[in-house]
Amino acid sequence: MNANLITAAVLVIGDEILSGRTKDKNVGFIADYLTQVGIDLKEVRIVSDDMDAIVEAVNDLRARWTYVFTTGGIGPTHDDITADAIAAAFGVGIDHDPRAMAILEEHYAKMEGAEFNEARKRMARIPFTADLIKNKVSSAPGFRLENVHVMAGVPSVMQAMMDEIIPTLKTNSQIESETVDTGLGEGLVAGALSDLQKAHPLVVIGSYPYIKDEIFATNIVLRSRDKAALKAAVDAVHALVADLKGQKQAQF
Amino acid sequence: MNANLITAAVLVIGDEILSGRTKDKNVGFIADYLTQVGIDLKEVRIVSDDMDAIVEAVNDLRARWTYVFTTGGIGPTHDDITADAIAAAFGVGIDHDPRAMAILEEHYAKMEGAEFNEARKRMARIPFTADLIKNKVSSAPGFRLENVHVMAGVPSVMQAMMDEIIPTLKTNSQIESETVDTGLGEGLVAGALSDLQKAHPLVVIGSYPYIKDEIFATNIVLRSRDKAALKAAVDAVHALVADLKGQKQAQF
Numbered sequence: 001m002n003a004n005l006i007t008a009a010v011l012v013i014g015d016e017i018l019s020g021r022t023k024d025k026n027v028g029f030i031a032d033y034l035t036q037v038g039i040d041l042k043e044v045r046i047v048s049d050d051m052d053a054i055v056e057a058v059n060d061l062r063a064r065w066t067y068v069f070t071t072g073g074i075g076p077t078h079d080d081i082t083a084d085a086i087a088a089a090f091g092v093g094i095d096h097d098p099r100a101m102a103i104l105e106e107h108y109a110k111m112e113g114a115e116f117n118e119a120r121k122r123m124a125r126i127p128f129t130a131d132l133i134k135n136k137v138s139s140a141p142g143f144r145l146e147n148v149h150v151m152a153g154v155p156s157v158m159q160a161m162m163d164e165i166i167p168t169l170k171t172n173s174q175i176e177s178e179t180v181d182t183g184l185g186e187g188l189v190a191g192a193l194s195d196l197q198k199a200h201p202l203v204v205i206g207s208y209p210y211i212k213d214e215i216f217a218t219n220i221v222l223r224s225r226d227k228a229a230l231k232a233a234v235d236a237v238h239a240l241v242a243d244l245k246g247q248k249q250a251q252f
Numbered sequence: 253m254n255a256n257l258i259t260a261a262v263l264v265i266g267d268e269i270l271s272g273r274t275k276d277k278n279v280g281f282i283a284d285y286l287t288q289v290g291i292d293l294k295e296v297r298i299v300s301d302d303m304d305a306i307v308e309a310v311n312d313l314r315a316r317w318t319y320v321f322t323t324g325g326i327g328p329t330h331d332d333i334t335a336d337a338i339a340a341a342f343g344v345g346i347d348h349d350p351r352a353m354a355i356l357e358e359h360y361a362k363m364e365g366a367e368f369n370e371a372r373k374r375m376a377r378i379p380f381t382a383d384l385i386k387n388k389v390s391s392a393p394g395f396r397l398e399n400v401h402v403m404a405g406v407p408s409v410m411q412a413m414m415d416e417i418i419p420t421l422k423t424n425s426q427i428e429s430e431t432v433d434t435g436l437g438e439g440l441v442a443g444a445l446s447d448l449q450k451a452h453p454l455v456v457i458g459s460y461p462y463i464k465d466e467i468f469a470t471n472i473v474l475r476s477r478d479k480a481a482l483k484a485a486v487d488a489v490h491a492l493v494a495d496l497k498g499q500k501q502a503q504f
Contacts, residue, residue: 016460018293020283021429021473027298031272041270043305046279046296049458053295076439077459078446119442138468154461177273187328190371194330206301207329208268209406216390221273 006039006172009061012046013054013072013082014153025155026071033162038171039067049073054085062089062148067169069162072153074142076119082150083143087127090145097126100141107139135160176230177223180237184244185209186218192240193220200236202229258291258424261313264298265306265324265334266405277407278323285414290423291319301325306337314341314400319421321414324405326394328371334402335395339379342397349378352393359391387412429475430486434493437461438470444492445472452488454481 010030016022027044034041042065047053054073061068073082087094101124108116123140126132133142133149137160142151144165151161182189186209197205203224210217220237224230262282268274279296286293294317299305306325313320325334339346353376360368375392378384385394385401389412394403396417403413434441438461449457455476462469472489476482 012296015456015458016473017279018283018296019429019475020280020285020287020293022460023280027269028272028275031270033272035272041272042300044264044270044296044298048294075459075461076442078442078449079458114437114439117439117443119446120439122442123439137463154463156463177271179273185366187366187369187372187375190328190330190374191369194371197330204267206267206331207327208274209327211389211406211408221268223271 006067006170007042007065008034008039008067008069009043009045009065010041011054011057011061011068011070012044012153013049013070013085014046015048015079017046017072018048026153026158029155029159030069030071030162033166035175035177037166037169038174039169040172049079049081051081051085051088054082055089058086058089058148062146066147068148069165070148070150071158074123074140074150074152076122080122083125083127086130086143086145086148086150090127090148092128092145094125094127096121096124097130097132099132100124100126103132103134103139103141133161133164135164173225175223175225176227177221178230178234180220180222180234180241182218182220182237182241182244184218184241185216188244189218189220189240192244193237196233196236196240200229200233202226203233205233205237258319258422259294259317260286260291260319260321261295261297261317262293263306263309263313263320263322264296264405265301265322265337266298267300267331269298269324270300278405278410281407281411282321282323282414285418287427289418289421290426291421292424301331301333303333303337303340306334307341310338310341310400314398318399320400321417322400322402323410326375326392326402326404328374332374335377335379338382338395338397338400338402341400342379344380344397346377346379348373348376349382349384351384352376352378355384355386355391355393385413385416387416425477427475427477428479428482429473430482432472432474432486432489432493434470434472434489434496436470436493436496437468440496441470441472441492444496445489448485448488448492452481452485454478455485457485457489 017024073080108114130143130145137157142161151158206221208219269276360366382395382397389409394413403410458473460471
């Protein structure tokens, strides 16, 4: 792999995803966002609310990829153990952070009848040396420790945190992408597509079958950091599809 | 962890998920299905169409959990490398499987104008010693090698394969689950919930915040294999919520 490539992993933390009770929407959002800005998402893991599982996954992913984004487990309840797990993964201490305490204190002071109780103070527990990640939706901050960004699991809060994080990241030159809907079954285009991939090494060509109205068809997705190379490959796919459709008609 | 617990992992294989182009729906479906039949899904990974990445993930997951389910990468195109990766992970050979060839031959013979070409024959490449997983939607089979079940990425095909696989699996006694929508912010219930979890060790109590109409509220989900223990914990949560709502009113 290109050592200069800026890469990322997402770590989703939460029993509710693994039980099927909650359907994750964060991975798709983060994947789209990273692709848009030119960061290559290379791996996703979903683990349960278990200290050892989180520590192991964080340490594995942060050593492999440029950036890690975690979602979930930073709320006020007993099953929110992400902050402690991150501290353990980095071997640093953790305590109520004065900056986070100030933000939350101010927030609850404004809410009539809301006490800044012990449980809510848990949300101010931040590993030592971490930077806070504020957000415009909830007051409870996420945090960044080296290349690991720790975010909330609630989608609107996570999305607001991503908006804060993205401008701080290095990115690759952007990938351009084009999709050709062939209207043909994958088995019909596959052979020629393999040759086409070999002839266009600067373009990554993917083939994605789908079923619509009980017809098997295929989208061809072409991706490249090189515009001219992408155009040449897209033209070649269109020519291939026209050719195959011609043959198909001739067969009937 | 209980050594007798029947566990599972899902491995999603596909660049299209990591780029955000396709939003995965298979993890949620498999999670629901496994929970329903009483198998604990413990981990999910999503990796790219890369031989080393797939081999490493498969070997890691099959050593950790009772069952592994993979989705994606078993079609006819050059980027479909899952079958080869599984063979490599197990250190077995791979070739066109006579059983799979027979199924596909019959299928394409019935389709007017469809040739059983080289690309389509790729879908009959099955690692040695594997059992086929047939399905009622497409003719191309998945396969099982030891505890690893290799399925298509197209949701309707994957779902049909899961229907074939599930009756062959060992399951745990089923988990019962109850949800209490507290209508209260997580910070308000968190403290008492921690005590409640300690008092009900046979029940796993999760707290899931959500935002609705700009109000922060919380669902409490209780899970147990013991019906009586579950009922006692659910009653305790209802009592707690009533108590907290009483206090809240008293404050205003």
